[in-house]
Structure formats: C-alpha cells, structure tokens
Amino acid sequence: MDKEKFGLLSQIKDPADLRKLSIDQLPEVCDELRKDIIEEVSANPGHFASSLGVVEITVALHYVFDTPYDRLVWDVGHQAYGHKILTGRRDQFCTNRKMGGIRPFPTPLESEYDTFTCGHASNSISAALGMAVAAKKTGNENRHVVAVIGDGAMSGGLAFEGINNVSSSPNDLLIILNDNDMSIDRAVGGMEKYLLNLDTNETYNRLRFKASRWLHARGYLSDERRKGILRLNNAIKSALSHQQNIFEGMNIRYFGPFDGHDVKEIVRMLRQLKDMKGPKLLHLHTVKGKGYKPAEEEATIWHAPGKFDPETGERIVNECEGMPPKFQDVFGETLLELARLDEHVVGVTPAMPSGCSMNILMKEMPDRAFDVGIAEGHAVTFSGGMAKDGLIPFCNIYSAFAQRAYDNIIHDLAVLNLPVVLCLDRAGLVGEDGPTHHGAFDLAALRPIPHLTICSPMDEHELRRLMYTACRPGMGTFVIRYPRGRGVKSDWRCPLEKVAVGTGRKLHEGSDVAVLSVGPIGNDVAKAIEELSSVAGAPTVAHYDMRFVKPLDEQLLHEVGKLFSRVITIEDGVRNGGMGSAVMEWMADHGYRCRVQRMGLPDVFVEHGTVNELHKLVGLDIESIKNEILR
Secondary structure, eight states, X not given: OOTTOSTTGGGXXXXXXXXXXXXXXXXXXXXXXXXXXXXXXHHSOOOOHHHHHTHHHHHHHHHHXXXXXXXXXXSSGGGOHHHHIIIIITTTGGGTTSTTSSOSSOOTTTOTTOOSOOSSSSOHXXXXXXXXXXXXXXXXXXXXXXXXXXXXXXXXXXXXXXXXXXXXXXXXXXXXXXXXXXXXXXXXXXXHHHHHHOOOOHHHHHHHHHHHHHHHHTTOOOHHHHHHHHHHHHHHHHHHHTOOOTTGGGTOEEEEEEETTOHHHHHHXXXXXXXXXXXXXXXXXXXTTTTOHHHHHOTTGGGSOOSBOTTTOOBOOOOXXXXXXXXXXXXXXXXXXXXXXXXXXXXXXXXXXXXXXXXXXXXHOGGGEEXXXXXXXXXXXXXXXXXXXXXXXXXXXXXXXXXXXXXXXXXXXXXXXXXXXXXEESOBOOSTTOTTTOBOSXXXXXXXXXXXXXXXXXXXXXXXXXXXXXXXXXXXSEEEEOOSSBOSOSSOOOOOOOOOTTOOEEEEOOXXXXXXXXXXXXXHHHHHHHHHTTSTTOOOEEEEEOOEEESOOHHHHHHHHHHOSEEEEEEXXXXXXXXXXXXXXXXXXXXXXXXXXXEEEOSSOOOOSOHHHHHHHHTOSHHHHHHHXXX
C-alpha cells in the first residue's frame, strides 16, 4: 500500500506532528486515518469495527494532550489501531498481529505511548487512577491522565471498583466513556440500558462549566465548596429531570452525552476539561464500525471480520465445505441438544454468545441462555446460584478470561461442589491475539482445587460425550477445556454417551516409549507416531489419551509405570503445574522410577503469531514431538 497517498496522515510521524495542524484540518485527518485502517485490516486481518468507531476520539486526545508525557490508558485494546498508527507505528502496522510484528494490543513493552496492558476489559479506570495518584506523588503534578473505556467494558466489576475509588481519592482523572452500546455482541445489562437512556442537556453542561470557571477564578469555589455545590446541583437537577446521574451521585463531574464523531467539538470539550480539578467523565456516543457501511450495519460480524474487499465489503471466507467444524460450534449444537433432553440445562456466557456459539441456544430457547455482559466472576457465581437450586448451567468462558473468576470458581462452585459445567473455550495457544489471550494457565491453576473434575477432549466426539457426562446427576463441578479453531472430524455428530470419569484411552501400542497426551494436541502426537513408523530404527511408541487431568486414570498410570522406563507427557498449557506435573507427582507417590519428560508451554509469556508458528516456536509441533520421541 502507498503510505504517502494520504496528504495529512503521511506527514504525521508522531502526535507532535498532529498538534502542528489546525483544528479545521482534523476532520480530514480522521477521514484519512479511517481509510488507512480499512485498507490495512482488509489485507491483514484483526479487530476492525471498534477502532473505526473511536477514530475521532483518538485524534482529539492526541491533539489536546501532550502524549506520551500525558497518559492515555486504553480499555479493551482492540479500539487502539488508530492510536498505534498516530504514534510512530504506521509503517509497521502491516505487521500487526504477525509473528515478530507489532503486538495485537497496546503494551508498554512496545511503545512509550502505550501506558498499560489492555488485552482484557475493564481495567483502564483502576490503572489510570493509579497513574494519577503516582503523578502527584512523584513531582509530576502537571501530568494529565485519561482513561478511555468502552465496548461494553463498563459492565465489568473492576470498572465499578475503580469508579468507587475515583470518587473517594484526591485525583484529577478524566474518564472518556466511548459508548457504542456494544461489546463484541450487543451490550447487555442495567448499566448499558442506563447509559442508553442517560441524557443531560448540552447547553446546561456548558453553562455550568462556565459558571464553575468564573467562580473558581474569583476564589469563591474551593474544593470543599465545590463538592457541596456539586451535591446541591445534582439534587436540583435530579428533581427537575426525574433522572439520577450515577456518576455525579459519586462526586464525579459528568459531561454529555455528546457526539463522539465530531472531532472539533471533542477537542473543544477536552480543552475545557483538561485543567479542571477533580475527577470528571466525558460521555461520548459513537457508532461501532463508523465510516464503513457494512461494519456499521453488522458490527458483531465486523468486530474481527478476517480479510475482505475494502471496495465491495465482501468478506473473503475460506471454503469450509467438508471441513471439520469449529470446536465452539460443536459445543453450541451439543448444548442445544442437551437442553432439549433436559429442561434443567441452561447456558451462561459473559458477552460472548457468538464467540462461543451459545447464540445457537439463544436463538431457539432465549429463556434458557443468559448473556451477563463482561462479568466473568459474576457469570460463575450466577451459575453457582442456579445450580444450588436445581438447574444445570453450562458456563462458557474463554480460558484466558476465566482467570478473572478464579476466586469465584473456588469459593462459589468448588466448596459446595455445585453441578456447574465450566466450559473453557480458547484453551491453549490462540494465535494472533497473543499473551493476554492464550489459554495457557487453566490446567495448572485449577488442578489443585478440591472437588473439580477437569478434562479435555481430543476431538469433537469426545467433546460431545464429555458434555453429556458432565450434566449427569452427581457430577458436581465439571471443567471441560477445548481450543479455538477446528477439530479433526467432519462427521462430528455421534450418539451422546456417558464417559467414565477419570478414565483415559490407549490409542496406539508400543514398547519403547509411552506418550501421554491430553486434549486435541493428541492428534498431532498420533501424526508424529505415524510418521515415525516408517523411520528405520525408530522406537515403538505407545500413545495414551489421558482425557482427564483430574482425577487421573490410575489404572492406566500403573500400566505405564510398570511397562515403560521412558515417558513423555504433552499438553497445550503451561508445563509447570499442568498434566505432566500431575503425572510426575503420581509416579513419585507410587514408587515408579520411570523418566518423565514434560512437553508444554515454557515459563514465558508466548507472543503472537499463527497457532502453527507458535507451536513450532515452543516445541509443540509434530516435528518437535518426533524429535523428542527419538531423543
């Protein structure tokens, strides 16, 4: 792509160049930036609609504030493509999400303009408040700190915790609420409905702001008087409008809602708010996918659309006929079958109905599926409450996001061994989304917790059988982990049959080495063994699909311990504390002295790239498995 074809954007190497322009040139900058994002993402897929919706906010923030000295803290980092392009990474943006290229989400490891890690939602207010307090403590009183939160992140509990602390700590934080009524799917919940209905008169806000500036300049408005006047003002306004503003009720000055696509007006507002003391919130209405009609009309599909033709809007979808289905679709179809069989089965997802395919159940049985918004901890405890009184919830959370619900899993499920089926989608390496999204830690984190049953299906048939097993009476808290992407069986529908809990399978006979795998990576083990079978002098390999990490198949392990002196364990999760560690502990406890070599993710945060590239990088590809067997 011709990087010099844009008249203004081509001149902007960093935000200092942006600030040299006149305010009247900013709409053109926004137009060019939006076109640049469209052209780049059409060829190099990534998150799309969210970044289009925040273009004007991005330009205005970098125009008004002295970044990187002033801090911009992004929430839900898939909004930040425009930010990356304006902050010295335009020439490298074609490498976004590619192995060795720029990272998928903002991170201080990449740029001084990226002030904090923001792969998961709802952390911007807390982090920005910390920076605002640090500025005052470290002699940087003139530093401005801005949190940009949106895309449904206001439903997350951490956002409320942050706002609560903002309201009670001395700070001058500015919160920008990018309100597009969306997360990936349509945003849900009381907060989203509240924001949708919240309306404060624009003229009133301007008059109030001018009055406060006039009073402060004449010494009539000290901080204590300001708080009292603010409380009186809130009470009068609530009485007149019959509407309570939750932010002003917490002594956070509220401005808005305003048009989030009027860049010149946003600049004027930011200049007015920039040096105002005390916490304040600027509420901006935006359209997800703004400026690209297909994305505006179907924002969920265009959240991350893959490759597409920027002229026609036609998505370039690989031919899928005859290919195995995605694990998430097998989950969605099977959940619907189970719901038809048992009226007690329900589904719960934190803002991922299309991402985990629970929308299949939602479409046919809308009263049996619950999207609770970006609120993973609540999703787990809510599921526990339903299970306590007779329902069988299937709570589907991406593995990396389930980390946010660790205490809930222990305190609100495991202690009472409640019959909740916790389905961890996107387990293992997920590819281009990188270290904040890899489902690396679930096995190691959950394995020590009492009462849990933990398993991972090798293929689609096993997923269906394990889901059926999980909702049988007496199963208690049942964890099923499976990866992003496709399985291996085109004929994925099979009878729903119960699996004996804590049993594995012997898939291949051998006498020299035993390989114990768990989950879909066992398919790569099978291919490696098949390829070795034609290599002269190669060892014969026995392959066991463990299926369950907790409880382990002790009969199977006794067989391995007695017959083999060399054992390899392999898993698509962290090596430390995972299935391999469980096997080594069991062997030591039972007096077996076989040598156990663990294969899994190393003790580092694995960066981004395709799943195949990353498996090769960490030594979990077929060739690495073969070499380990030979070694």
